[in-house]
Amino acid sequence: MLMDVDLSGFVREGDDGARRIDFAIDGMTCAACIPEIENALKKIPGVAQARVNYSNSRLALGWKNDELDPAVAVEKLRVMGYVAHPFELAEAESRDAEQARYLMRCLAVAGFAAMNVMLLSVSVWAGNISDITPETRDMFHWVSALIALPAAAFAGRPFFTSALGALRRRSLNMDVPISLGITLALGMSVVETARHAPAAYFDSALMLIFFLLCGRYLEQAMRQRTRAVAGNVAALRSPLATRIAADGALVQTPTARIEAGDLVLVRPGERAPVDGRVVSGASEVDESIVTGETAHRRIGVGDEIYAGVMNFSGALQVRARAAGAGGFLDEIERLLEGAASARSRYVGIAERASKIYAPVVHLTALATAAGWLLLGASVHDAVVTAIAVLIITCPCALALAVPAVHVVTSGALFRSGVLLNGGHAVERLAEVDTIVFDKTGTLTLPEPRVANADEFPADLVEIAARLARSSRHPLARALAQQSPAGAPYDDAREEAGAGVAATVEDVEARVGSAAFCGVDPGDIAASGASTICFRHGAAVAVFEVHQALRPDAVDVLSTLRAQGYSVEIISGDSQAATEAVAKRLGIADWRGGARPSDKVARLETLKAQGRKTLMVGDGFNDAPALAAAYVSLSPVTAADVAQAAADAVFLGDRLAPVRRALEVSRLARKLMRENLTIAVVYNAIAVPLAIAGHVTPLIAAIAMSGSSLIVTLNALRAGRDAVIERADAADRDVRDLRGPTVSDERSGSRSRAAA
Amino acid sequence: MTILLFLVPIALMLGLTGLAAFVWSLRAGQYEDLDGAASRVLFDDDVDAQQR
Numbered sequence: 001m002l003m004d005v006d007l008s009g010f011v012r013e014g015d016d017g018a019r020r021i022d023f024a025i026d027g028m029t030c031a032a033c034i035p036e037i038e039n040a041l042k043k044i045p046g047v048a049q050a051r052v053n054y055s056n057s058r059l060a061l062g063w064k065n066d067e068l069d070p071a072v073a074v075e076k077l078r079v080m081g082y083v084a085h086p087f088e089l090a091e092a093e094s095r096d097a098e099q100a101r102y103l104m105r106c107l108a109v110a111g112f113a114a115m116n117v118m119l120l121s122v123s124v125w126a127g128n129i130s131d132i133t134p135e136t137r138d139m140f141h142w143v144s145a146l147i148a149l150p151a152a153a154f155a156g157r158p159f160f161t162s163a164l165g166a167l168r169r170r171s172l173n174m175d176v177p178i179s180l181g182i183t184l185a186l187g188m189s190v191v192e193t194a195r196h197a198p199a200a201y202f203d204s205a206l207m208l209i210f211f212l213l214c215g216r217y218l219e220q221a222m223r224q225r226t227r228a229v230a231g232n233v234a235a236l237r238s239p240l241a242t243r244i245a246a247d248g249a250l251v252q253t254p255t256a257r258i259e260a261g262d263l264v265l266v267r268p269g270e271r272a273p274v275d276g277r278v279v280s281g282a283s284e285v286d287e288s289i290v291t292g293e294t295a296h297r298r299i300g301v302g303d304e305i306y307a308g309v310m311n312f313s314g315a316l317q318v319r320a321r322a323a324g325a326g327g328f329l330d331e332i333e334r335l336l337e338g339a340a341s342a343r344s345r346y347v348g349i350a351e352r353a354s355k356i357y358a359p360v361v362h363l364t365a366l367a368t369a370a371g372w373l374l375l376g377a378s379v380h381d382a383v384v385t386a387i388a389v390l391i392i393t394c395p396c397a398l399a400l401a402v403p404a405v406h407v408v409t410s411g412a413l414f415r416s417g418v419l420l421n422g423g424h425a426v427e428r429l430a431e432v433d434t435i436v437f438d439k440t441g442t443l444t445l446p447e448p449r450v451a452n453a454d455e456f457p458a459d460l461v462e463i464a465a466r467l468a469r470s471s472r473h474p475l476a477r478a479l480a481q482q483s484p485a486g487a488p489y490d491d492a493r494e495e496a497g498a499g500v501a502a503t504v505e506d507v508e509a510r511v512g513s514a515a516f517c518g519v520d521p522g523d524i525a526a527s528g529a530s531t532i533c534f535r536h537g538a539a540v541a542v543f544e545v546h547q548a549l550r551p552d553a554v555d556v557l558s559t560l561r562a563q564g565y566s567v568e569i570i571s572g573d574s575q576a577a578t579e580a581v582a583k584r585l586g587i588a589d590w591r592g593g594a595r596p597s598d599k600v601a602r603l604e605t606l607k608a609q610g611r612k613t614l615m616v617g618d619g620f621n622d623a624p625a626l627a628a629a630y631v632s633l634s635p636v637t638a639a640d641v642a643q644a645a646a647d648a649v650f651l652g653d654r655l656a657p658v659r660r661a662l663e664v665s666r667l668a669r670k671l672m673r674e675n676l677t678i679a680v681v682y683n684a685i686a687v688p689l690a691i692a693g694h695v696t697p698l699i700a701a702i703a704m705s706g707s708s709l710i711v712t713l714n715a716l717r718a719g720r721d722a723v724i725e726r727a728d729a730a731d732r733d734v735r736d737l738r739g740p741t742v743s744d745e746r747s748g749s750r751s752r753a754a755a
Numbered sequence: 756m757t758i759l760l761f762l763v764p765i766a767l768m769l770g771l772t773g774l775a776a777f778v779w780s781l782r783a784g785q786y787e788d789l790d791g792a793a794s795r796v797l798f799d800d801d802v803d804a805q806q807r
Contacts, residue, residue, distance in 0.1 A: 031790075034791060035798050052791065053788040054788055054791030055791060108781070116766070116767060133756070139759070143767075147767070
């Protein structure tokens, strides 16, 4: 069936008729894809620009006026084996990119100024112990001031604005002592230069700005990279929905463009793109992503259907509805509102440190000035010494201690397939002592798998899998997974609601329902699992399809328990189904048939017992629990609401990233504490020197850059043993979503060459 | 030491030139796709165009 694709909502119009659309591209496995895609698209008449961004797997396509229908490009890419998803740059992402460019400009200016001033400072230091004339020294100082003052005014803005913001809110953050230190260092240097003094602190102020901006920029760049991948994943996850236009025509429309009241067609094997009410058709649906329940439900006209629900047997017409107008949705939303507020009260380790640090530093400086005055020093000397204390305690190392670890840690997590949603998740993950798993879609794979394939000869299974490839039915798709590379048969024909048939080795092969394959229904064991039958001549097979555990679930859970975590399962699925999984994983503590409110209640109980709980879940029904938990993770296949409520999302078919996230976070917390200790030790040595009045600009430069470097190098240890968790072949589909930046096979040959 | 009156401004001008070049390359989007740029240098599509 040929259908129109409506991409108009994603096209951006520029000056003089220039149009542009952005796509997230799935299937770019190596750099050779860049020219292949660009050259192929440039051959399409009307294309003015086709530029692939390989770092984040995106494509920008430009043309003029109405010279091109972007759907043509999508089709061309599809034929070549790439999937292009229209993409709208999220506001948060473009804001991040803008902020990163701003920090980079500041960093460039600070770097330039610091280098040139240091050149002059080294001359002065060398001259002071040899034969520099006071006139030359003054000139050098004035040149330094000429460079340093405008540079600091430009490059220091990120700190000044943040400090002013904090002061306006009548609170203190790390940027307050930083800004104060920079301003005083520059001010005092200008005054000292005017007095022909032999020392000035221009270089210290600029170096401080430079180091701190490095930390800020890297943090921003890491956040931007994570957000880009998360944006791609979101685009790839949201497929086109089939909208039924007023004249009855079927139009492929991006899900985001479906509005309340639109009529949508959901065919068997598709997931419902939106929440709505069935207006025609009847079917069986798998609602496990919503309720966690694996048993199928029969639905018909007038029934509610939720986004993400898998349609099994019949085509449905659904009237889309605005979010939050139904019973179950309302319950989730109400629970979410209650749960989200608790989380925001968490205060990160860096904030706690700065709350103590700033007042202590300022009081020390004040006490120094007062002390020297009492001892009979001149006002000038007392003030200069006090300012030296402020400069030396300007929390360079302290301000880098925690962010540097954050950057390295989120990089390590990124490489093992964990995308952090918000700040502080690492610190909270490190404190976890209890882990609560959802069952369906979290411990088990989101898609069902064939359970008994090894009971039949391999060649038989191969034929069945290739035949099943021609059907979109969910059971057939599970069967097709048995031969991931198998090509479908050319003469395969599907009989709606029955199965697929084709001639294989001169004998007809059939896959489908028991009646279609001529299998006696009595032969099918009443195990409760869904079955799909296969006949090839006289050979017959009955495949059982059900939810399979993630390949490493048993391993990961036993490791977690061995590491001392208390692990439990709480599922919306039936008691029997939950018990079976709990038994296989050896978990004694499980609850089945839990409503979303039961899950939240359980987490509250654990919290009241003083436990710090990690919730891992994927369903719509898990969202409130994910928000209520101390910290939460969800798989990339999770419902949108669940992903939004979770602190981090993990990619792939395996549970290993959960274990990895906990390990990396614990290491990160250890390093943060070490770094804070280093910063304190540095101050314990430097501050008495400054109070005694022995700090020269040279000592300040060495001490400040030295402590910053030690702290940064220590932070790098968090990423040192980051191992890329290798995923098996079944994992490939999800792995492609990660894009080439994290794929470990970028230099490999194109696996799709056969296509 | 009058040579410094020439050398210091020259050093500063050189530094500023470098800074300006960097800011220009940043604005021109040369840091948007570092992985892609690393590979693009190896493509020989421009050679093909000359031979044709």
